[in-house]
Amino acid sequence: MNMPTPPAANTADCRGVSEILNRVGDKWTMQVVVVLRDRPRRFNDLKRQVAGISQQMLTRTLKTLERDGMVERTVCATTPPQVEYALSEFGHSLSEPVRQLAQWAAANLVTIHDNRLRYDTDR
């Protein structure tokens, strides 16, 4: 294949990262994943654990996670119906590298906020 661009940074790679970061970087996905990593939950249980989420957004978030194969949805045809959501193996495998990022976040969130404050006041 023709390689016109020699630079070290792999273009395909960084687009992949971007795609993943964009995928899991929405407002609720990781909060749901982190709760599910603990143990499986039912819909309203989950809704209670993720503070501030609407049913709409929880539904959408779960559906997208299920579509990507990260969450498994189990329906018990009882009355009233019970639906349980669990993190799949695949979902767990993602949550590992994300934990790394979580640690960085925990350690550096304050610094970021400081940097912003300084930048804004300096300006």
Add this chain to the structure above:
Amino acid sequence: MNMPTPPAANTADCRGVSEILNRVGDKWTMQVVVVLRDRPRRFNDLKRQVAGISQQMLTRTLKTLERDGMVERTVCATTPPQVEYALSEFGHSLSEPVRQLAQWAAANLVTIHDNRLRYDTDR
């Protein structure tokens, strides 16, 4: 196979992760960071390396990165003016955990796409 998931889900934590993921999860940030991790670059050089980005979005992305203290901006008052952007120590420290995620992304992007395809055709 299943690793015991260490210290469990802290609500403050997962909001922190979400914030960071949301911060770096936009369309261009990581693509710029990955290029800058290689070596410092000037504006139009950067623009050439990040395929498809507009000057507008490059400007915005760089400004936000600078505000967060992840990129350092150096101006040489020559004619024409030269501005060099470099990843700061802080920026490098972030790019480490992101590399983990990048590896996961590279290894699993195909799986995700397969999962989506199956989900969509099954439905």
Add this chain to the structure above:
DNA sequence: CGGGATCCAGTAGGATACTG
């Protein structure tokens, strides 16, 4: 209980044109 269907506001992203 676990959603689906709408409607609506805010923001991210993009296309140009212009400037010191």
Add this chain to the structure above:
DNA sequence: CAGTATCCTACTGGATCCCG
């Protein structure tokens, strides 16, 4: 060269009502 200034579109997130 390295941006700013506009304007516009599309998507994300949220509120509400309804339904099996």
